[in-house]
Amino acid sequence: MAVNYTPEEVSKAREIIRNEGIKMRYKVAGKEYVDRALKAADNDFARSMQEYVSEACWGSIWTRPGLELKTRSLLNLAMLCALNRSAELATHCKGALTNGASEVEIREVILQAACYCGMPAGMEGFRVTGKAIEEWKKEQEAKGTGVEEHTDIGLDQRLKEDE
Numbered sequence: 238m239a240v241n242y243t244p245e246e247v248s249k250a251r252e253i254i255r256n257e258g259i260k261m262r263y264k265v266a267g268k269e270y271v272d273r274a275l276k277a278a279d280n281d282f283a284r285s286m287q288e289y290v291s292e293a294c295w296g297s298i299w300t301r302p303g304l305e306l307k308t309r310s311l312l313n314l315a316m317l318c319a320l321n322r323s324a325e326l327a328t329h330c331k332g333a334l335t336n337g338a339s340e341v342e343i344r345e346v347i348l349q350a351a352c353y354c355g356m357p358a359g360m361e362g363f364r365v366t367g368k369a370i371e372e373w374k375k376e377q378e379a380k381g382t383g384v385e386e387h388t389d390i391g392l393d394q395r396l397k398e399d400e
Contacts, residue, residue: 255288258296265299265306265332306336311346318350318362326362330369331376340370 242250262271278287299309310333317326333343343366351359377383 251292254296255292256296257300258291258294261295261299262291265295265310265336266328267331267335270328307333307338307342310336310338311342314343314346314362314366315350318347318358319354321358321361323361323365326365327369327372330366331373334370334373343370 259271259275275287278284299306304312310329313329314326314333317329330343334340344363347359347362347366350362
């Protein structure tokens with residue numbers, strides 16, 4: 238049965254989902270990256286897309302139970318490789334590492350994508366993810382974080398504020 242909500246209630250619900258999405262983006266892509274993306278959306282036109290991404294992708298899908306973050310990340314790598322979306326592939330490769338994916342798992346995902354999506358997509362996928370892996374390692378070293386310390390987290394831990 239459909240329930241009628243006031244515009245204010247709908248707005249508040251969207252705000253909550255958007256905020257949860259931003260927290261998830263911070264966990265996967267990193268606060269610096271997300272803050273840059275949000276800051277770059279400096280007008281209503283651009284801001285509407287950032288709000289949509291935070292609500293729909295990160296707030297509604299990434300926070301769902303049923304798949305661990307590592308699995309979601311590996312799925313994204315395959316899809317982004319297939320779509321030849323290099324910038325997003327690099328970002329999500331780093332997120333996959335943060336979410337506990339190994340270099341071997343990333344390699345195998347890109348090989349699998351190459352098999353079904355074509356060698357040009359696979360070659361570009363290897364070029365992009367290879368560079369992203371090296372950048373991620375350097376970023377972790379600069380933070381003083383060991384590259385073996387990352388692990389996937391369960392849903393109950395996903396949205397907790399960092400202490």
